[in-house]
Amino acid sequence: xxxxxxxxxxxxxxxxxxxxxxxxxxxxxxxxxxxxxxxxxxxxxxxxxxxxxxxxxxxxxxxxxxxxxxxxxxxxxxxxxxxxxxxxxxxxxxxxxxxxxxxxxxxxxxxxxxxxxxxxxxxxxxxxxxxxxxxxxxxxxxxxxxxxxxxxxxxxxxxxxxxxxxxxxxxxxxxxxxxxxxxxxxxxxxxxxxxxxxxxxxxxxxxxxxxxxxxxxxxxxxxxxxxxxxxxxxxxxxxxxxxxxxxxxxxxxxxx
DNA sequence: ATGGCGGCTCGCAGCCGA
Numbered sequence: 001x002x003x004x005x006x007x008x009x010x011x012x013x014x015x016x017x018x019x020x021x022x023x024x025x026x027x028x029x030x031x032x033x034x035x036x037x038x039x040x041x042x043x044x045x046x047x048x049x050x051x052x053x054x055x056x057x058x059x060x061x062x063x064x065x066x067x068x069x070x071x072x073x074x075x076x077x078x079x080x081x082x083x084x085x086x087x088x089x090x091x092x093x094x095x096x097x098x099x100x101x102x103x104x105x106x107x108x109x110x111x112x113x114x115x116x117x118x119x120x121x122x123x124x125x126x127x128x129x130x131x132x133x134x135x136x137x138x139x140x141x142x143x144x145x146x147x148x149x150x151x152x153x154x155x156x157x158x159x160x161x162x163x164x165x166x167x168x169x170x171x172x173x174x175x176x177x178x179x180x181x182x183x184x185x186x187x188x189x190x191x192x193x194x195x196x197x198x199x200x201x202x203x204x205x206x207x208x209x210x211x212x213x214x215x216x217x218x219x220x221x222x223x224x225x226x227x228x229x230x231x232x233x234x235x236x237x238x239x240x241x242x243x244x245x246x247x248x249x250x251x252x253x254x255x256x
Numbered sequence: 257a258t259g260g261c262g263g264c265t266c267g268c269a270g271c272c273g274a
Contacts, residue, residue: 009273010263034273036264061264062272107273147274166274199274202261213274245262245274 001096001253003029005143005216006237007104007199007246011035011064014244015043017237021248022050025234028070029095030248031102031143035064042066059088065102065144069095083125090126092133097256098224099137101130103144108165116165119147123174131181134221142183142219145199145246148175150185154214156197166213183219186231186251198233199246207238218251227254 004027008014011032022030030052035042039058047054052068057078065088067073073093080090092101103126108119133140148171152158161167179185187196197212206212220228231251238247 013263034263109272109274145274164274201274204260206261215274242262 001029001098001255002027002250003031003100003141003143003218003253004248004250005031005033005102005145005218006248007033007145007216007244009034009036009244009246011037011043011066012041013242015046017240017243019046019050021234021237022052022068025248025250027250029098029100030068031100032066032068033064033102033104033145035066036061037064055091055093057088057091063088063104065089065091065104067091067093067095067100067102069093069100071096073100080122080125080129083122083129085122089122097139098253099133099140101133101140101142101144103142103146105145105147107147108171110165111163111168120170120174123171123178127174127177127181130178130183134182138221138223140183140221141224141251142178142217143249144217145215146175146217147215148172149213149215150175150217153194154197156195156211156213161213166215178219182221184222184225186218186220186225186228187214187233187249189225189228190231192232196233198249200238202245216246216249218249220251224253227256228252229254
């Protein structure tokens with residue numbers, strides 16, 4: 001089973017890239033972030049013709065998360081239970097015995113801002129929720145845009161980024177706390193090329209110069225990690241005209 | 257130090273992202 005996460009930065013604008021990518025890569029499950037559209041505007045027909053079931057937790061202008069899957073998606077939940085949040089950042093469902101969670105962690109804007117406090121509160125609520133999910137199932141996959149570069153090697157220029165949002169110690173602590181409920185970063189199960197990133201700023205020709213961060217992740221419970229055969233970033237869509245600023249991340253799971 | 261790019265909106269400038 002090939003599973004993936006992609007922050008598309010507007011599903012409407014990126015639909016041609018997404019459809020082309022689905023056909024080329026042939027994933028079984030795709031978690032989307034920043035769809036930026038209401039549920040009624042979700043491109044259902046195009047996604048279904050491409051061969052996917054889907055669930056969407058949408059919102060106008062900001063946020064919005066979805067799951068696409070080759071097989072039906074059941075037991076769908078929206079948002080973090082008990083965490084009243086008007087921002088649409090989480091959706092979960094069961095796909096072929098795997099609890100799949102599509103997450104869009106808040107950006108945090110700047111250290112010390114209200115949005116930073118919201119990010120940390122959101123991550124704390126997510127941790128508590130994932131603790132429950134992992135308690136219920138040994139097969140949980142959390143995929144999405146975490147807006148955290150876990151280590152300095154996930155940052156093109158750690159000195160320039162030091163103390164900034166996305167790399168701050170409190171955010172990294174919060175990321176490690178997610179792992180501590182019983183999850184592993186699938187990317188680090190394998191030898192990886194140096195300077196592998198998943199996001200590059202639109203400005204300063206950052207992609208061409210590989211000035212990026214690795215902030216999109218696929219977290220797996222131990223049982224799924226044992227089945228993981230590969231984990232990578234697919235840079236190809238970032239090279240296209242009018243790309244998302246994020247590239248998809250992919251993990252391959254062997255059959256149970 | 258700032259803004260740079262791109263997407264969005266009851267747009268024509270400002271907000272937000274990362």
